[in-house]
Amino acid sequence: MKPTIKDIAQRANVSTATVSRILSNKKQSYRPKTATKVKAIAKELGYKKNLAAAELAAHSSKLIAVILNNTQTNFADDIIAAIQAATDQAGYQMFILYAGNHDSRLLNQAISVALERHVAGILLVATTLDKEAAHTLQESNTPCRLISVYDEADPRYTGFKFTSSNNEEIGYLATNYLIERGHSRIGLAGIDRSSTGKQRLHGYQRAMTEHGLIPRMDWVEYGDYSFGPQQNMLKTLMNxxxxxxxxxxxxxxxGMIKEAHLLDLDIPKDLSFISIDGTFLCDITIPTITSVTQDFYQMGTIAVRGLLNDEDSQFIPVHITPRNSVRILTTKSLEH
Amino acid sequence: MKPTIKDIAQRANVSTATVSRILSNKKQSYRPKTATKVKAIAKELGYKKNLAAAELAAHSSKLIAVILNNTQTNFADDIIAAIQAATDQAGYQMFILYAGNHDSRLLNQAISVALERHVAGILLVATTLDKEAAHTLQESNTPCRLISVYDEADPRYTGFKFTSSNNEEIGYLATNYLIERGHSRIGLAGIDRSSTGKQRLHGYQRAMTEHGLIPRMDWVEYGDYSFGPQQNMLKTLMNxxxxxxxxxxxxxxxGMIKEAHLLDLDIPKDLSFISIDGTFLCDITIPTITSVTQDFYQMGTIAVRGLLNDEDSQFIPVHITPRNSVRILTTKSLEH
Structure with a gap:
């Protein structure tokens, strides 16, 4: 029969409440000598604490909840791998809850599940917060951190610290890279209308304006970062x-390059591309795709550290990875 | 102040134990009238039960744990999406725990975390079970089901029901498809040495033998299903x-097709490929890749149903999706 707290209490001649406090490592009134004795007896009896009960007693746990927006994209793979490694190294266990594809019900359900398990912290990856979610999280006093999403202009986000690439800089760098190579009629495809999309659009607009080019909203095609709906998008932009x-x-x-091949376009001769992310996908197409590369693994690692130590918000540096999808029309700007 | 079970008990003039039993929906001795009264008071006071406590009381929960081997492949995406949808529809909440890349410590840790939360069931996706894990799961009496992995010849697996494609059939179909198009010197790249790899190898060997061809072990290159280590693999097989x-x-x-392009091979003229999985990746390369296509979404959906209803093991049908990576050397066999 499995030994219980009661067995330990009887043997140690203390109350079950004392045993519970000691085995939960609660800093409360008991003598160190008693603690040593109780722990020795627990070990001797092979007592294995019920973690859910222990968590309830301690009102905390070694669990980290990762809440993930499950749009069909692949950028989160390295973030998750890094969170897994970093939480494991810090002695925590992470688990993932899906918040659907910007689904308010699923998001709030995931938050409830996490809070009910008294998690030590919550990481929200690329999640669109609604008012209810933001409120619940802040009321909970549970450490939270956003990953790969932030919005300093939106009250739903301002209460949370984040670890992310700087989306405005990403939009700026991509646009600037193209302009420096002689491009001026530059489209932006697949961004969404939320914070991330807006920030990248601002960066695009800033780079265009700085070079005396007029950013045009009819050169922007909205989407949700996923593979699939690119057929009409490319045709619209080609027009x-x-x-x-x-x-x-x-x-x-x-998706765009697949459609470009179907339209018999020669890339980059007929049309240049630069992508945002820089995952392995950029290496498997023909031509390979030049990218503004985000360091997702680093982002996950730093985010866990930031969560556990309550560090300030952090931007993770991005960089251009030149591959073969951008045609050099002129190197004039580069020769300045 | 948050209302407690004690507040409800006082108001209803019953014991806290009775309130707890009623609010946990435990089928025990209390009068229906009392239950109605207690529930009404709980609602009136705005009582929100602590789920971890409720789970402990009921010794079950509405949680389904998904334990995932995190090799860097993409086949699990649709399985997870389907599990999320199916568990949600059935009134369960799923969460994901990573078991590392065939890492025994992480696997057993994930199983512990799941069992300690009194989950209603555990789905193990493409997980390599060790003796300890198999034993812990079977001792727990918690419903478990394997997804995309099975081994009727291995005692670690035989105690568990599964939902999977038939790997032997996959190997057979792929090989047969190539032989029917005139190929005879057929290699097998990237399978692992575990159950799944062995089963696919058996299918390959059966198809070769049935057509009077000798399956050669030096035409088999082992791997772990991931992108990356294909450089030497292709060169070795080309020799x-x-x-x-x-x-x-x-x-x-x-990975192979990327390397083939670097070696200036013309696919399928110089070398044909057929892949196993049939995800979107087959559509983005040049040429597109013919595949034995697994229905991962269906697999996830059926697995959840199988877990919740304790259904027998199930094979999910696979099919060939012809694309452009297989050269037709002869249609002789097809004309039979």
Whole structure:
């Protein structure tokens, strides 16, 4: 028969409440000598504590909940791998809850499940917060951190610290890279209308304006970063006689390039592409895809550290990875 | 202040134990009238039960744990999406725990975390079971089901029901498809040495033998289904003067095709490929990749139903999706 707290209490001649406090490592009134004795007896009897009960007693646990928006993209793979490694190293166990595809019900359900398990912290990856979710999280006093999403202009997000790439910088760098190579009719494909999309659009607009080019909203095609809906998107953008397209994710890029081949376009001769993300997908298409590369693994690692130590918000540096999808029309700007 | 079970008990003039039993829906001795009264008061006071406590009381929960082997492949995406949808529809909440890359410590840790939360069931996706894990799961009396992994010859697996494609059939179908198109020097790339790899190898060997061809072990290159290590693999197989290669996953296929382009091979003129999985990756390469396609979404849906209703083990049908990576050397066999 499995030994219980009662067995330990009888043997140690203390109350079950004392045993419970000691085995939960609660800092409360008991003598160190008693603690040593109780722990020795627990070990001797082979007592294995019921963790759910222990968590309830301690009102905390060694669990980290990762709440993930499950749009069909692949950028989160390395973030998750890094969170797994970093939480494991810090002595925590992570588990993942899906928040659907910007589904308010599933998001709030996931938050409830996490809070009910008295998790030590919550990481929200690329999640669109609604008012209810933001409120519940802040009321809970549970440490939270956003990953790959932030919005300093939106009250739903301002209460949370984040670890992310700088989306405005991403949009700026991608656009600037194309302009420096002689492109001026530059489209932006697949961004969404939420914070991330807006920030990347701002970066695009800033780079265009700085170079005396007029950013045009009819060169922007909205999407959700996923593979699939690129067929009409490419045709629509081709009708605008663009030189180059910035894709909002690698999934959008591979979708666009697939469609470009079906339309017999020669890339980058007829049309240049630069993608945002820089995952392995950029290496498997023909041509390979130049990208603004995000360091997702680093992002996951730093986010766990940030959560556990309550560090300030962090931007993880991004960089351009030149591959073969951008045609050099002129190197004039580069020769300045 | 948050209302407690004690508040409800005082108001209803019953014991806290009775309130607890009623609110946990435990089928025990209390009068229906009392239950109605207690529930009404709980609602009136805005009582929100602590789920972890309720789970402990009921010794069950509405949680389904999904334990996932996190090799860097993409086949599990649709399985997870389907599990999420099916568990949600059935009124359960799923959460994912990572078992590392065939990491015994992480696997057993994940199983512990799941069992300690009194989950209603555990789904193990493509997980390599060790003796300890198999034993813990069977001792727990918690409903379990394997997804995309099974082994009727291995005692670690025989105690568990599964939902999977038939790996022997997959190997057979892929090989047969190539032989029927005139190929005879057929390699097999990227399978592992575990159950899944062995089963696919058996199917390959059966098809070769049935057609009077000798399956050769030096035409088999082992791997782990992931993208990356294909450089030497392709060179090694090219030295054997093969007509065609079966890749163990789409990730292996895109890796091989990338390397083939670097070696200036014309696919399928110089070398044919057929892949196992049939995810979107088969559509984004040049040429597109013919595949033995697994229905991962269906697999996830059926697995949840199987877990909740304790159904027998199930094979999910697979089919060939012809694309452009297989050269037709002769249609002789097809004309029979």
């Amino acid at each position: 605008k006689e663009l030189d180059a397209i910035i894709t909002a994710s690698d999934m959008v890029a591979v | 054997k003067e093969l007509d065609a290669i079966i890749t163990a996953s789409d990730m292996v296929a895109v």
